[in-house]
Ligand code: SF4
Ligand code: SF4
């Protein structure tokens with residue numbers, strides 16, 4: 001990148017904007033960072049005139065509407081690097097739950113008259129455009145974001161260490177929930193979050209998505225054979241953040257018309 005201040009944007013598609021809140025939570029360290037960059041768009045703080053092109057665009061949220069998809073394609077065409085942040089953008093997020101159910105029934109549940117309402121399958125951002133880096137989590141880990149943002153601003157695409165959640169969980173000397181019979185997905189989920197869930201005695205639901213190279217089928221079988229969980233119980237946890245189809249990339253396993261009874 002040139003001597004000019006790098007130009008960045010932090011944009012939201014459809015989501016709760018919690019990942020942007022995590023970024024704001026950096027406080028003074030965010031202010032220090034903004035001295036080194038030009039922010040073209042940061043919707044949660046203020047609307048600004050957008051420059052023609054960006055160096056780095058961070059995208060939060062799920063591309064659900066046609067406007068979302070058009071927006072992310074337009075940004076991709078105008079940025080050197082595009083980085084997705086959060087489970088919504090990286091995995092499809094909670095909105096992707098719909099893919100694993102009867103979509104029409106879900107729509108009827110909310111709208112009495114749904115004529116003219118689009119009801120697409122939910123996909124992560126990488127389904128629509130090239131993504132240079134994914135920073136997953138729900139919400140993202142602000143420390144990881146800050147580290148990655150500094151690297152990206154320097155023109156380097158950082159590599160997120162491929163370690164499971166168990167690695168950080170064990171460093172914190174937590175008692176293992178899986179060994180106590182709870183359905184913790186930690187062994188096959190990408191770490192980097194600091195294992196906040198098992199540290200609070202709550203099993204890891206996989207908001208950071210699958211760890212590359214994890215022996216997923218093996219772990220899945222262990223959950224069933226050793227710990228006695230049913231495949232449906234395991235699938236329901238993997239659906240929570242839109243991860244189920246990412247766990248079995250070839251061939252994709254998306255149970256059709258699986259209806260979660262309320
Ligand atoms: S990943 Fe979680 S915190 Fe971030 S925008 Fe989506 S729902 Fe909100
Ligand atoms: S509690 Fe979960 S994350 Fe922690 S060591 Fe056990 S399986 Fe791994």
Ligand code: SF4
Pocket residue numbers: 137138165189190193194195196197198203204205206207208209
């Ligand atoms: S422990 Fe699991 S569910 Fe919790 S933040 Fe980390 S990856 Fe997400």
